[in-house]
Amino acid sequence: MPSRARIIPEPPPTFPPFPGWARQIGPAEVVDDAMLFAGAALAAIHPIARSEHPLGLLWRHRLSLANAAVLARHGGRAEDEAALRDAWYLRREIDDPGPGGRILKAWRHLGERAAMAPDYWMTSFSIMFELGFNDALEDVVTAAAKLAAGNGNAVAAAAEIAAASVRFIPHKEPLALWLADVVLAHRLRWPMAVPLIAGQISRADLRAAGRPGGIDD
Numbered sequence: 001m002p003s004r005a006r007i008i009p010e011p012p013p014t015f016p017p018f019p020g021w022a023r024q025i026g027p028a029e030v031v032d033d034a035m036l037f038a039g040a041a042l043a044a045i046h047p048i049a050r051s052e053h054p055l056g057l058l059w060r061h062r063l064s065l066a067n068a069a070v071l072a073r074h075g076g077r078a079e080d081e082a083a084l085r086d087a088w089y090l091r092r093e094i095d096d097p098g099p100g101g102r103i104l105k106a107w108r109h110l111g112e113r114a115a116m117a118p119d120y121w122m123t124s125f126s127i128m129f130e131l132g133f134n135d136a137l138e139d140v141v142t143a144a145a146k147l148a149a150g151n152g153n154a155v156a157a158a159a160e161i162a163a164a165s166v167r168f169i170p171h172k173e174p175l176a177l178w179l180a181d182v183v184l185a186h187r188l189r190w191p192m193a194v195p196l197i198a199g200q201i202s203r204a205d206l207r208a209a210g211r212p213g214g215i216d217d
Contacts, residue, residue, distance in 0.1 A: 060111030154187035166210030
């Protein structure tokens with residue numbers, strides 16, 4: 001019997017462990033502490049996010065599922081990660097995965113290279129978030145593209161676009177979190193976004209960020 005050619009994937013890279021001192025338990029008491037812990041977390045994630053190894057896509061898909069489950073709860077839905085996973089995989093390609101599955105679809109797309117292209121955001125958002133083409137969406141997309149192209153504090157830029165999105169389109173909070181992740185990725189020069197922020201910010205804080213004065217108001 002002829003032998004089959006074996007495809008041996010490239011071994012995954014190794015990364016230094018996340019420092020124990022930076023494992024924040026519960027909310028930070030002051031803004032400076034929050035920025036410190038956020039910076040430490042991003043520094044640890046940075047080499048992983050920059051890696052082009054195929055396992056990176058699996059990692060992003062796993063984070064997409066976790067983030068989608070959080071968003072489903074925020075929206076008053078009962079689906080957990082297992083239910084969302086089943087809704088996505090146990091369907092035909094032409095089937096509608098349902099409201100929860102559509103959230104997961106948007107967050108899986110977030111972790112793909114195509115999501116980084118601002119030219120396609122208007123069209124993508126109209127489909128993923130069921131938004132019409134209007135001035136509010138155009139303003140949000142323009143602001144996101146400008147922040148994505150900029151330099152400087154990546155965390156501040158992500159917070160700025162999230163607040164702007166909630167302010168202009170208050171009924172689509174997931175859009176604000178999606179944009180925050182993609183702006184963060186652009187500022188950090190990652191090849192693809194990493195679904196992070198939806199699982200780390202409360203719905204109340206997100207809504208407060210969109211009000212005049214922000215969370216501190």
